[in-house]
Amino acid sequence: MKTQAIRRRLPSAAAAILTFSGATAYADWLQFRGPDASGRGTGQAPAALAPSDIVWKADLPGRGLSSPLIAGNKVFLTAASGPDQETLHVLCFDNTSGKTLWERRFQATGRTMCHEKTNVAAPTPASDGTRLFALFSSNDCFCLDFDGNLLWLRSFTLDYPNASNSLGMASSPILADGVLITQIENDGESFTAGIDPATGQNLWKLDRPKNANWTSPTAWKDPGSGRLNVLVTAHEGVLALDPRTGKEQWTLPKPGTTIPSGGIGENHFAVPRPGKGLAVWTLTGGTSPPQLAWESPQINSDTASPVIQGSRVYAINGAGVLSCAELTTGDRPWKLRLEGPFSGSPVMSGNTLFAVSERGLLQAVDTTSAEGAISGKLDLAETILCTPSLSGTSIYVRSDSHLWRIGR
C-alpha cells in the first residue's frame, strides 16, 4: 500500500525504475543517458564536489568509454583488452563496496579496428532490470542475467559481414516497449534493428542509409497514445519508429549530426545539426511530425549530446562553452565556459549539471544561478571520455583503468 502511494506521487519513469529494481535504495540507470536516454537522473548528486565524495574506485581490466549501468546494488560495465582489443569484458560490481562480483570474458567476432580515441567498449549496455545487453564496437552483443549467466549472443558482423566502421562503432542500444533497439548504421551494411530481448533474434530490421552514424537512439513517450517512439538521428534527418514493428511514424528532413545524439524532453527534441548549431523541435504526438520551435547556429554540440531539463536545454560546444537556452523561444539566458574538451555528454541531477572533461575534471554546474555557476569540481586525474551515469545521490564515471562512484 505504501509503495502504491509513493508511486502515485512519482512520475511514471521513476515508478518504472522502482518496479525494475525491486529496491528503493538506488534509482536505476539502465542505459546510455539513463531513463528514456534523457540524461536526467531522479536524485540529487553532490553539487559541491570534493575528494571525500569518492565512495569507491575500482580497477578495470580493460579500456572503454561506455557508461556504467546501475541496477539495485549492482553496477555493470563493459571493457575491452588485448593487442587488438579482441577480449571483451562484461563486469559486475557491488554498488556498496565497488568489489567485483563477477566478470565474463568473450572474444570479438567482428572487426575491432577503431580510431585511437575510441575503443571497442564504446557503446553503453542496456538493461530491462533483469537482463543486461552488452553491445561492443565489434558488433558482438551479449545478453546476461544479473548473476552473469549467458542468455544469448549475437554477432551482427558475422550475420551482416559489411556492417562495420573502421573508425569504430559507438551507438548504444536502448530498450523501448520491450524491444532492444540496436542502431548499426555505417558506410557498408547499414541498419537499425529491433531485437527480441528473450532470444536475441530479429523482430524487425530496417535498412538505413549507408552513412557512418555514432549517435544513439532516444525514446519519447507520446502523451496522447501513451506509446513510445524511438527517435533515430542521422545525417538524413530524424526518423521516429514504432519500436515494436520498426515502422516509420514520422521523419524530420533536416540533417542531424552523426556524433552527438539528440536530447529529449517532455515535449521537445533537441537535435544537433551539422555546421548549423542546434534545432529544437516541439513534439506533437501521433503520426504528425514535430514542429520546429527554433534553430540557432550559436548553440553547438560538438561531441557531447545536449540535455533537456524542465524548460531549458543545455549544450556544450567544442571550446567547452556550456550554453543554456529556453526550449520554447531559443533565448539564451546564459553561457558558461567549462574546462574542456568534452567527449562525454552532460547529465542532470536535479538542477545540477554534471560534465566530465577528457582530462578527468568532473564539473558541477548550478543551472539555477542567474548566469550559471560552477558549484564544484573534482579532478580524477585520468583521461575520461565517458558520459557519467547517475543513481540516487551518486555519480558514476569510468576511465580506461578505473570506475568511480562519487556521492553518497
Add this chain to the structure above:
Amino acid sequence: MPLPTLTTAAVLAAAAVLTVAAPPSAQALEAEIDQLLAVGPEGKGNPEAAAAWKSIAAQATPADVPALLAAMDKAGPLAANWIRGAVLTVADRSQAAGSPLTPDSLTAFLTKTTHGPAGRLLAADLLKHSHPDTWKTLVPTFLLDPVPALRREPVALLTTSATAAKDKSQLRQALDAARDEDQVRAAADELRTLGETVDLPRHFGFLMDWQVIGPFDNKSRSGYAAVFPPELSIDLNASYQGKEVKPGADPTIRWKPFTTEDEFGVVDLNKPLGMLKEVTGYATTTYTSPEARPAEIRLGSKNAWKLWFNGTPVFARDEYHRGMKIDQYRFPVELKAGPNTILMKLCQNEQTETWTVQWDFQLRICDASGTALLASDRPATPPAALTGKK
C-alpha cells in the same frame, strides 16, 4: 503467501545443493555441448543454447573443463563464445568453492598444439589468472607457437632482453617469431639501430609488384558499382577509354607496372596514376604458389574496394577514409599450385580534406597464423623497402 517454514527452506536448500553438486554425465555434457555448437546466424539456436549453457555452468566440474576446451576445436566463433563463457563460469565457481582448476590439466591442454587456437587461448587465459607461476614458466616455450597470440609474451621478453644486450642474433629470433605489427616494428627498429638489414615485405609476405590501370570514373561514388573492363577480363596489353581528368588530354589508359617501395607493402595509386579525385583504379598481380594449399589474403585499405581471387569475387567494401591498418580484412582462400591471379579495384572519392588524399592498399598472403607464404618466383625486395625510411 506465507513464508516457508524453516523445515521447508532447509529442504529446498538441500535440493538446490544436490542439484548443483550433481555433475553431468559424460553423455549429458556431450549433448549440452552439441546445443552450444549448433548455434547459427541471426540468433538461431540461442534458446536451446541458453538452456544447455545454464546446465553446464551450474553443474560442470573442473574435470569437465578439458572436454569443453576440446569442443572449441569444433566450434565456430559464436559457439566458441558460448563455451568460453561456460568454462569461465565453471572456473569461477570452482575457485569460489575452494577446488580451482588444476594447472596440470590446463597445461596438458595448452601445450598440445594439435588443439585449435580458441581452446588453447582459453586454457592460457585460465592458467594466467589462476596459476600465474605455472604460466610464467611456460611462456618461453611459446616463442614459435602456431597460435600467434601465444607468441606475444615470449617475443616481448626476448626483444627486451636482446635489446638490453644488443644481441643481434636474439633480436633476429624475436623478429622471426613476431607476427603482430607492433612487435615486428620493435624488433626491426632495434636491429636497424645495430646496423642490420631487415626485410619486412618478405617477413609479412606483402605483394610488392603490380600492374595498375586508371583512372576510370568515380563521379558521385558511382565507380564502385560500375563494371569497368578489367573486371570482365584482365588483358595487360589492352587499352581503354579512361576518365578525362584534364580537358583535351588523351583519356586512353593502359596497364603499367608499379612496384611499391613501402616496407609495409602499401601500393599508392597516387604515384603511378596521379593525385586524383573521384576516380577508380585497378591493380593486378600474379602470385605463384609452390603448392595447392589453404591460405589467407590479408588486406588493408581506407578506400572503397573490391577484391577478386582467380577471377572470383572475394569481398567488397564501400567505405572511404575511415582508417587503414595491416590485416584490416582477412579472407581464407585456396591457393592452386602455380599462378594465382589477384585483382583489386580501388575507388577514390570526392572529399578534399588532407586526410582523404590516400588512394592505396596493402595486401599479403599468409597462412592462418599470419606467417608469410612466399611466391616461388618472388622477386627481391626493392632496396628502398629495406631501409625503414618513408
